[in-house]
Amino acid sequence: MQPLVIKVGGAFIGDKDAARGLFAVIAQLIKTRPVILVHGGGPIVEQWMQALNLKSTKIDGLRVTTDVHMPYVVGALAGTANTQLVAQARACGLEPVGLSLADAHLVHCTQMQAKYGAVGNVEPADAKLLNTLLAQGFLPIISSISCSDGGQLLNINADQAATAVAQLLKAELVMLSDVVGVLDKQQSLLAQLSPRQIELLAEQKVIRDGMLVKVKAALNAANSIGLPVTIASWKNPQSLLQMLAGNSAGTRIYPADVQIADETKLDQEHP
Structure with missing residues (x-):
C-alpha cells in the first residue's frame, strides 16, 4: 500500500485537542497504509527566541537561522516539538518513533545562500530506516532538522522536508496547516x-x-512523485478520511503533466 506523508505546522503542536483529533485519524489510517508525520515548530521556536531575547527574522518566507540561534532552533524542533508529538501519539495508542532528517542519511542536505544562515536544501537519499520502521507498524515522526555531509546542523523548511520524505518513499503527501x-x-x-x-x-x-513557499513545495512534490499534493487544515483531521475516500479536502496541487478540469475557469475569474 502506498505510504502517506502528513506534514503539520508548528501551531498544531501546542493544541492538545487538535493533536488528539489528528492522531485518532492516523490510528485509523495506519491500519490500511503506512503513515509518516513530518513537522515544523515555528511557534515553539518563537517562544524560545523571545524568552532568550533573540530577534527572529524571515526572508522569502524562510526563517533566518544564525549560528547563535541554531542550538535553540535544534532544541525547539528536534527536542521539544518532536518529543511532544511522540508523547501525544503514544497517548492515542500509536507506536511513534521520533526522528530528525539527520538520522540514517534519510536526505542529502546542503546549505542555502548565506543570507539565510544555517538553512539548508534537502534531496531524498536513503529510505532503508523508514522502510524498516513502516514494515513493523511504527509511526515515524520526523523533525525538520538535518545536517550536511560535513556535519553542520541545518534548519529545513518543514514543507520542503515533507516533500523530500514523500519523494524518498514515492508517497502521497498532505500538508496540514491552520488554513x-x-x-x-x-x-x-x-x-x-x-x-x-x-x-x-x-x-x-x-x-x-x-x-507561496508552501505551494511551491507542494508543486515540486507533485511533479517529483507524479501525484497531486493536498494542502489542508489540521483543524479538520476527518477531512483526511474523506479525501482518501475520493472526496475533496483542501486544495489539490496537480503535477505539470496532468490536465485538470476547469483549468480555464480561474483565468476567467482572475484576468
Whole structure:
C-alpha cells in the first residue's frame, strides 16, 4: 500500500485537542497504509527566541537561522516539538518513533545562500530506516532538522522536508496547516490548482510569502512523485478520511503533466 506523508505546522503542536483529533485519524489510517508525520515548530521556536531575547527574522518566507540561534532552533524542533508529538501519539495508542532528517542519511542536505544562515536544501537519499520502521507498524515522526555531509546542523523548511520524505518513499503527501487551503482574491477556497494557475496567482500576489513557499513545495512534490499534493487544515483531521475516500479536502496541487478540469475557469475569474 502506498505510504502517506502528513506534514503539520508548528501551531498544531501546542493544541492538545487538535493533536488528539489528528492522531485518532492516523490510528485509523495506519491500519490500511503506512503513515509518516513530518513537522515544523515555528511557534515553539518563537517562544524560545523571545524568552532568550533573540530577534527572529524571515526572508522569502524562510526563517533566518544564525549560528547563535541554531542550538535553540535544534532544541525547539528536534527536542521539544518532536518529543511532544511522540508523547501525544503514544497517548492515542500509536507506536511513534521520533526522528530528525539527520538520522540514517534519510536526505542529502546542503546549505542555502548565506543570507539565510544555517538553512539548508534537502534531496531524498536513503529510505532503508523508514522502510524498516513502516514494515513493523511504527509511526515515524520526523523533525525538520538535518545536517550536511560535513556535519553542520541545518534548519529545513518543514514543507520542503515533507516533500523530500514523500519523494524518498514515492508517497502521497498532505500538508496540514491552520488554513483550509489556498484562497483566491475573495478568500474562497480553491479546490484544485495547476502549475499555470499557481504562476498566475503568484504574479498577482494572491499567493505570496509563506503560502507561496508552501505551494511551491507542494508543486515540486507533485511533479517529483507524479501525484497531486493536498494542502489542508489540521483543524479538520476527518477531512483526511474523506479525501482518501475520493472526496475533496483542501486544495489539490496537480503535477505539470496532468490536465485538470476547469483549468480555464480561474483565468476567467482572475484576468
